[in-house]
């Protein structure tokens with residue numbers, strides 16, 4: 686295998702799709718036994734949508750077409766939902782808006798592409814250790830070792846790959862807690878508690894915004 690991608694959420698699925706589109710053999714290992722359904726990302730910004738247009742769905746469409754049909758187009762909004770943070774009329778983009786849809790909708794587009802292309806996405810494959818053999822990276826998943834030319838870590842905030850590579854990451858502790866839920870959808874998942882890593886600037890901004898909006 687040319688590339689093993691650890692983690693099968695938006696970054697991992699898109700990485701594998703872009704590699705496949707470029708003719709590189711890749712496979713994805715995801716520890717979840719099935720695609721996640723809890724509330725996480727709900728909005729895509731213009732540059733993300735532009736990346737989705739880079740991949741041909743194989744039926745005359747781009748993989749961006751389905752999310753663009755399913756999501757809501759919200760002008761001048763940021764993914765946090767706070768108004769007035771972004772204006773997309775200035776940048777040169779065909780998508781001057783934020784597209785809101787649940788993260789599983791975002792993941793669906795590259796997952797369908799990978800499936801159609803026969804690119805393997807293994808669920809229930811937690812990668813527990815990574816290292817380097819003579820001249821190749823290797824990774825352990827479900828007790829078996831796999832060698833690959835490249836190992837890509839898209840395994841989230843507590844990345845095993847980043848830890849194995851000795852690459853640091855500045856955000857380890859939780860500084861605030863938010864409750865999110867999906868409402869008004871037939872396919873709504875259960876409410877989920879989501880923790881966000883330390884983000885003093887964002888927190889300050891949200892506090893200021895909250896106090897402004899509470900004025901009469």
Ligand SMILES: Cc1cc2nc3c(=O)[nH]c(=O)nc-3n(C[C@H](O)[C@H](O)[C@H](O)COP(=O)(O)OP(=O)(O)OC[C@H]3O[C@@H](n4cnc5c(N)ncnc54)[C@H](O)[C@@H]3O)c2cc1C
Nearest residue numbers: 692694695696715716725726727728764811812840841879
């Ligand atoms: C409440 C909330 C709201 C958010 N809203 C937005 C938003 O509107 N827009 C936005 O862009 N972002 C938003 N985010 C951030 C969003 O979660 C990320 O943008 C997105 O999930 C990042 O995708 P990712 O693929 O990098 O990581 P993740 O979604 O974290 O995926 C990592 C994947 O790796 C898997 N994994 C982890 N360890 C291993 C392992 N050892 N072996 C195998 N698999 C492993 C996990 O199971 C997971 O599927 C939000 C986050 C939260 C918590």
